[in-house]
Amino acid sequence: MSSITLNRTLLKGVIQVPTSKSLAHRAIIIAGLCEEESLIRNVSFSKDIEATLSGMQSLGANIFIDENGIHIQQGNQSSGSAVIDAYESGSTLRFLIPYSLIHKNKVHFIGHGKLGIRPLEVYYDLFRKQNIKYRTKKDKLDLMIEGQLKADRFQIPGNISSQFITGLMIACSQLDQDSLIEVTSPLESEAYVQLTMDVLKEFGIVVTKNETSYSVLGNQKGKACEYEVEGDFSQAAFFLVADVLGADITINNLNLKSHQADRSVIDILERMGAELIKDKNGYRMKAEHLHSIDIDASSCPDIIPVISLTCLKAEGTSHIYNAKRLRYKECDRLRAICEVIGQSGGIVTEKEDEIMITGGGALKGGIYSDYNDHRMVMMEAVLAMMTETPVTIKNWECVSKSYPDFFEDYKKLGGCII
Numbered sequence: 001m002s003s004i005t006l007n008r009t010l011l012k013g014v015i016q017v018p019t020s021k022s023l024a025h026r027a028i029i030i031a032g033l034c035e036e037e038s039l040i041r042n043v044s045f046s047k048d049i050e051a052t053l054s055g056m057q058s059l060g061a062n063i064f065i066d067e068n069g070i071h072i073q074q075g076n077q078s079s080g081s082a083v084i085d086a087y088e089s090g091s092t093l094r095f096l097i098p099y100s101l102i103h104k105n106k107v108h109f110i111g112h113g114k115l116g117i118r119p120l121e122v123y124y125d126l127f128r129k130q131n132i133k134y135r136t137k138k139d140k141l142d143l144m145i146e147g148q149l150k151a152d153r154f155q156i157p158g159n160i161s162s163q164f165i166t167g168l169m170i171a172c173s174q175l176d177q178d179s180l181i182e183v184t185s186p187l188e189s190e191a192y193v194q195l196t197m198d199v200l201k202e203f204g205i206v207v208t209k210n211e212t213s214y215s216v217l218g219n220q221k222g223k224a225c226e227y228e229v230e231g232d233f234s235q236a237a238f239f240l241v242a243d244v245l246g247a248d249i250t251i252n253n254l255n256l257k258s259h260q261a262d263r264s265v266i267d268i269l270e271r272m273g274a275e276l277i278k279d280k281n282g283y284r285m286k287a288e289h290l291h292s293i294d295i296d297a298s299s300c301p302d303i304i305p306v307i308s309l310t311c312l313k314a315e316g317t318s319h320i321y322n323a324k325r326l327r328y329k330e331c332d333r334l335r336a337i338c339e340v341i342g343q344s345g346g347i348v349t350e351k352e353d354e355i356m357i358t359g360g361g362a363l364k365g366g367i368y369s370d371y372n373d374h375r376m377v378m379m380e381a382v383l384a385m386m387t388e389t390p391v392t393i394k395n396w397e398c399v400s401k402s403y404p405d406f407f408e409d410y411k412k413l414g415g416c417i418i
Helices: 021-031 047-058 090-100 113-117 121-129 163-172 190-202 233-244 261-271 301-312 324-328 333-344 374-383 396-401 406-412
Strands: 003-007 012-015 038-041 062-066 069-073 081-085 106-110 133-137 140-146 153-156 179-183 207-209 213-216 226-228 248-251 275-279 282-286 294-296 317-321 347-350 355-358 366-368 391-394
Touching: 012 406, 021 038, 021 047, 021 069, 021 090, 021 163, 021 190, 047 062, 047 081, 047 090, 047 396, 081 090, 090 106, 090 121, 090 140, 090 163, 113 140, 121 133, 153 163, 163 179, 163 190, 163 213, 190 207, 190 261, 233 248, 233 261, 233 282, 233 301, 233 374, 261 275, 261 301, 301 317, 301 324, 301 333, 301 355, 301 374, 324 333, 333 347, 333 355, 333 366, 333 374, 374 391, 374 396, 374 406, 396 406
Parallel strands: 012 248, 038 226, 081 106, 153 179, 294 317, 366 391
Antiparallel strands: 003 391, 038 069, 062 069, 106 140, 133 140, 179 213, 207 213, 248 282, 275 282, 317 355, 347 355
């Protein structure tokens, strides 16, 4: 395990952020429904995406990669068994569990890091109702499943993770009868479900949204296509926040019409007093003065770590609420955010599902934990722009989960790494 030390500097330049991990996961899996070959272009490879590709191959998909992108089509559909290593990817795990139950009789899911403590009870309830056998271990992802998913009226809570709804939505389109997915509590990440519906539609699969449910026709045949993945707003958020804190970074591959949930980073920063600027190279943000606001984290939990840094520079006290799901990410991100802010000298108050951050005051560097969490490491790299002394980050390589080239891009923008 190595560490990296960052000196305070203001980043400047033009950058292309990785393409959307959320869209790539969905496109890879849905393309695997199609009998003909699809081409998925512009995929940014990371450990999470590699986990999904490997999982799809384990389930029989034919995949090869060349300079044009990822070629994928439905492959061997014979029943039998499969072993899927989801690595540390919650999307891979929750998307492929239902999908695997339409292709294999026995599936063994394994994983690493904190993946074993991320909630799966929604699926366990489903297994019991459908007489699907399963065996799992506490605090470790070692899940054995035996059985076949059947069309049904599924009742899924909306306040744990929208990934359960996405996983079922994809799988139900391939069952022999129609299904209904009823959302039994407020849906906190509706934008991610809409993203799934968008990608399904690109491949010719239709899901109908009702008031509190989704109707999925069975026996739908996916239509192969060429799909190009757009820039990732969750990764762009680190540089847009850096802009607001004084950097001058232009991002050249953002789609402002995107349905990505983390596009809301622009709306949040604008509400705090920042301005979005478009020029010939792309988009950047700037702010003369930031003021505190209330931020609903329910639909955009992944950008909350870096957004919390803007709260440290805003006048007044910002309130981030509906944030309990951050406790079930790669680490307890709500606790980790508070620890980082506290260590830097900032003022923060933590409650069960909310935090309050008061802006103002000098911030200090030091040796910061990585929390084995890619987003916490990238947050700390942006923090280094704000501290009076250098920031040292342990195990910085964990950014490979989503953005392997983050620190290379950081250096290209003038970041001082010693």
